[in-house]
Amino acid sequence: MQDQGIELDKQGESQVVGGQVRVATQRRTSPERMEADRLLYERLRLADFSGREMKRLREDLWVYGWNVMRAWMRDGTIIAKCRERGVFVDARYHEVETLMRRGDIRDEIAHGAVESAVKTFTEMFLPKRWDPDKGATMRTYFTRTCMFAFRDAFKIWSWSYRRRLSTAAAPFxxxxxxxxxxxxxxxxxxxxxxxxxxxxxxxxxxxxxxxxxxxxxxxxxxxxxxxxxxxxxxxxxxxxxxxxxxxxxxxxxxxxxxxxxxxxxxxxxxxxx
Structure with a gap:
């Protein structure tokens, strides 16, 4: 799958905009976006977080998380963005360079991270923790969930990668x-x-x-x-x-x-x- 460009919209969330990455000029969450999320949450709650609308939400979050995680890995900013949100990733600079170069590795890590994040958010955080009165939209909350999932997926990949380097380097x-x-x-x-x-x-x-x-x-x-x-x-x-x-x-x-x-x-x- 090709990387998609993203931008932060006026609500402070990443949006797919073709093939370029743009920088937003505003980061505040709009009342309209929060109200839309509040109404969606209420409909999902009444449906016991199941049904067609819940399925569409999962699909939307999958695409959203996939594009955001891959774009941040591709431009090398994902470790810093995670750190800004209190998610610390044990990454070495040459491993970040590898993420920037290798689309297949971005695919591997993004797939594991987003799959885990969608499951965690829709089955645990959305029904039990997300609160529209606290000011974070669903996508904002989900993005941080993706960051924690990225940390775990990256740890699995980097462990294998470092072991491969260590094995190859054994003679020296x-x-x-x-x-x-x-x-x-x-x-x-x-x-x-x-x-x-x-x-x-x-x-x-x-x-x-x-x-x-x-x-x-x-x-x-x-x-x-x-x-x-x-x-x-x-x-x-x-x-x-x-x-x-x-x-x-x-x-x-x-x-x-x-x-x-x-x-x-x-x-x-x-x-x-």
Missing amino acids: APVPFDDFDQPSPGLPFEDSAVLRETIQRIMAGARPQARAICGLIWEGKVSQKEIGDELGMTSRSVEGHMRRLRTRAKALAAKGEIEALYRGACAPKGGSR
Whole structure:
């Protein structure tokens, strides 16, 4: 599904407006909108929150939540918007960049979040908690429900994503520099120690993505596209991480802080490149 542009209308709510994102000039809730929600709530209450009108409300909230969540993920503002409403999401900057780049990941997270939010709002919050006298429209209340659901859906996705990075980065996980009791296969003990220490010095402070990229190269994945597909990155992003590591390695070698590695010691396990 294509991302839809949204704007905040005069009632302070997001509205689909084709393919662009606009900024509202007003944020107050109009008496007309609140009265419409009040009348709708009364009809739903009399119908015991079931029937055709309740079904239409669920469908409307689904589309609304889907467009809002995807638009905010696409423009990278969703974490800040959640924080403004008291919903704190444990997101790393590179994960936000991934949300901005990858429509398939936005789909995955938005689907889980909106599905949960619609169920929670229509089955719990609307019948038992939402109060039109407190000034928040149904959509405003539902948007915050979506934020909490996004936090939970993002946590599930990011846990899996971070585990994938960690697994890929395992060959280059930080270890003490004096831990060389297990030589690398095929290398004399002294060369193995130099190799491992040199790699650890180059990788010191490296980002998780860079460690994961190096881990996949070590295992024989040498195509930037292949690596990017596995880690959810573009080929350009993969090259950027490797360029920074090469720059660091050259600087360390120029200062005499590492020994230049000979080609045979650096070959990945998968064979020739």
